[in-house]
Amino acid sequence: MTNTWIVAVSPQISALIDTGRALGGTVTAVVAGTDPSRFLGVDRVIAIAAPEGVPAEALAPSVASAVAAQAGDVVLVANRPSERVLAGAVAAKLGAPILTGAKVIGKETAEISRYGGVTQQTISLAQPVVLVVDGGTAPSGNAAASETVQAEPYAATVTSTDASSVAQVNLSAAKRIVAVGRGFKSEADLQLAKDLAAAIGADLACSRPIAEGSGWLARDRYIGVSGQHVAPDVYIALGISGQLQHTVGMTDSRVVVAVNSDEHAPIFAGSDYGIVGDIYTVVPAITAAVK
Amino acid sequence: MTIVVAYKYAANPQDASVGSDGRIDWSRAKETVSEYDPVAIQVGRQLADAAGSELVGITVGTTAANSSLARKGALSRGLDRAVIVADDAVRDWAPTRVGSVLAALVERIGDAAIVLTGDASVDEGAQVMPTVIAGYLGWPCFLEVISVAQTADGWELVQAHEGGTRTIALAGAAVVSVTTDATEARTPGMKDILAAGKKPAEEVALADLDAAEVDLTVTAHSRPATKAREHQVFSGDDAPAQLVAALRSVGVL
Ligand SMILES: Cc1cc2nc3c(=O)[nH]c(=O)nc-3n(C[C@H](O)[C@H](O)[C@H](O)COP(=O)(O)OP(=O)(O)OC[C@H]3O[C@@H](n4cnc5c(N)ncnc54)[C@H](O)[C@@H]3O)c2cc1C
Numbered sequence: 051m052t053n054t055w056i057v058a059v060s061p062q063i064s065a066l067i068d069t070g071r072a073l074g075g076t077v078t079a080v081v082a083g084t085d086p087s088r089f090l091g092v093d094r095v096i097a098i099a100a101p102e103g104v105p106a107e108a109l110a111p112s113v114a115s116a117v118a119a120q121a122g123d124v125v126l127v128a129n130r131p132s133e134r135v136l137a138g139a140v141a142a143k144l145g146a147p148i149l150t151g152a153k154v155i156g157k158e159t160a161e162i163s164r165y166g167g168v169t170q171q172t173i174s175l176a177q178p179v180v181l182v183v184d185g186g187t188a189p190s191g192n193a194a195a196s197e198t199v200q201a202e203p204y205a206a207t208v209t210s211t212d213a214s215s216v217a218q219v220n221l222s223a224a225k226r227i228v229a230v231g232r233g234f235k236s237e238a239d240l241q242l243a244k245d246l247a248a249a250i251g252a253d254l255a256c257s258r259p260i261a262e263g264s265g266w267l268a269r270d271r272y273i274g275v276s277g278q279h280v281a282p283d284v285y286i287a288l289g290i291s292g293q294l295q296h297t298v299g300m301t302d303s304r305v306v307v308a309v310n311s312d313e314h315a316p317i318f319a320g321s322d323y324g325i326v327g328d329i330y331t332v333v334p335a336i337t338a339a340v341k
Numbered sequence: 342m343t344i345v346v347a348y349k350y351a352a353n354p355q356d357a358s359v360g361s362d363g364r365i366d367w368s369r370a371k372e373t374v375s376e377y378d379p380v381a382i383q384v385g386r387q388l389a390d391a392a393g394s395e396l397v398g399i400t401v402g403t404t405a406a407n408s409s410l411a412r413k414g415a416l417s418r419g420l421d422r423a424v425i426v427a428d429d430a431v432r433d434w435a436p437t438r439v440g441s442v443l444a445a446l447v448e449r450i451g452d453a454a455i456v457l458t459g460d461a462s463v464d465e466g467a468q469v470m471p472t473v474i475a476g477y478l479g480w481p482c483f484l485e486v487i488s489v490a491q492t493a494d495g496w497e498l499v500q501a502h503e504g505g506t507r508t509i510a511l512a513g514a515a516v517v518s519v520t521t522d523a524t525e526a527r528t529p530g531m532k533d534i535l536a537a538g539k540k541p542a543e544e545v546a547l548a549d550l551d552a553a554e555v556d557l558t559v560t561a562h563s564r565p566a567t568k569a570r571e572h573q574v575f576s577g578d579d580a581p582a583q584l585v586a587a588l589r590s591v592g593v594l
Contacts, residue, residue, distance in 0.1 A: 114476065135482045139482075141476060151467075174559075177556045204480075204481035276461055293355055294355045325574070336584060340585055
């Protein structure tokens with residue numbers, strides 16, 4: 051019987067619970083530093099309690115001690131920064147592999163996409179394995195029996211928080227996406243893409259350098275191996291070269307469109323429709339054609 | 342006190358070829374100091390200069406990681422010295438096992454106050470190595486850190502967090518992964534490369550370190566099916582109109 055251990059800070063773990071249910075064994079959530087009552091739909095909750103102001107990362111040793119995974123069990127962790135820290139502590143404690151990119155998780159084996167998705171490996175789950183995967187949404191179901199363990203945290207405190215002024219976006223459900231890359235020369239020029247997005251009712255996304263480095267869009271809008279994974283009906287890539295670290299995040303899109311001045315840009319190899327040209331003239335023309 | 346940066350000598354899978362059996366041929370992909378690691382080295386340089394301490398790079402890789410080119414590549418970025426494990430045996434190791442060896446190198450250095458890493462390696466891109474190193478060291482770990490400053494008893498970190506930021510004060514040593522834009526990585530000049538040739542790089546044998554036993558059994562490889570695409574390129578003045586018509590005809594607009 052494959053039992054599932056879920057390590058979580060945020061209750062956005064519905065996908066992990068679904069996997070655990072499909073595997074059939076007991077599903078235990080080890081919850082670090084947050085209210086355990088929101089972790090519905092699992093069989094058992096182990097709450098690692100910590101004083102106010104202690105970041106979840108500081109609870110790593112207590113979390114690792116609570117995960118008593120046996121041979122054949124899997125440990126599932128949502129791919130979010132605080133939770134990855136806990137996953138690493140669990141992997142070190144168990145001497146277990148820690149892998150991202152699991153596509154299929156079965157009772158005996160898992161299929162893992164590796165190296166930016168260029169290859170897939172089937173790995174044995176005979177030994178405990180820590181799998182870092184998309185967490186999903188808030189779960190539903192019954193509240194589980196919960197036990198509380200007082201943490202012995204590392205000496206770390208959150209001294210201040212500067213909340214974002216922009217609301218977090220979840221692009222995974224978007225039907226249409228207009229994505230911008232370094233082909234745009236200035237932040238103001240993004241208006242061309244925003245106009246197209248508005249005309250077709252699309253969400254705006256980007257390649258990583260536009261969010262990190264340029265800082266023109268929020269970090270939760272970049273697509274790729276380290277960013278969002280999306281599968282819209284249509285993905286329109288404007289001035290994006292199509293490095294695999296980007297395309298791995300959008301390769302499941304139904305229809306892909308690319309506009310790029312370089313006819314050899316790798317993005318065209320994964321596109322249904324393309325225009326080789328300058329985004330500064332082509333994008334406004336597409337917007338006009340839509341209208 | 343020593344500031345340590347863990348870096349990886351790795352190739353971009355974009356440049357590798359994959360056989361129909363799913364096995365990767367890396368021979369045409371050129372290894373370099375992984376794209377984001379120079380940012381961590383530069384953050385480390387600033388901290389080391391501020392504290393008047395030494396900046397030591399550590400890496401665990403195949404024999405290529407200890408080539409003259411690899412050593413210069415890392416040392417020219419601003420390290421004072423490097424401690425290198427270079428053994429082809431690690432090629433197929435589980436990341437957890439590699440992390441245990443990196444942790445063993447940190448312990449060997451002895452007085453490390455912080456271990457910095459880049460955001461992710463160009464080949465795996467998994468963003469987990471710092472967390473494993475921290476697990477083995479028994480140190481706290483923080484990812485997506487925008488800035489690092491030393492305090493009387495430890496470190497103050499500003500971390501990207503849920504769209505905003507938060508500041509964390511911690512006592513003692515830590516493993517910290519910095520964001521890709523935490524600082525601007527310096528491009529080494531000729532002088533840096535020449536100086537790098539004179540900096541010490543020590544190779545440590547795997548056998549002299551305590552690597553964790555981690556069982557990762559790969560039972561099959563396969564090449565993922567890629568979605569068939571239309572590959573239709575529109576040209577001419579009415580290309581935008583043709584594109585819109587095509588998108589309407591397939592029902593996505
Ligand atoms: C570990 C790691 C993780 C990464 N993770 C991600 C990730 O999650 N997401 C991500 O996106 N990237 C990621 N990257 C970065 C990635 O490798 C690429 O560097 C990045 O995606 C490139 O962004 P870009 O296409 O916008 O820019 P570029 O590669 O610079 O491409 C710009 C494109 O714009 C075109 N162009 C320029 N001017 C015009 C014009 N006027 N009209 C039309 N076209 C024009 C150019 O021909 C070019 O193709 C990662 C890298 C590493 C090492």
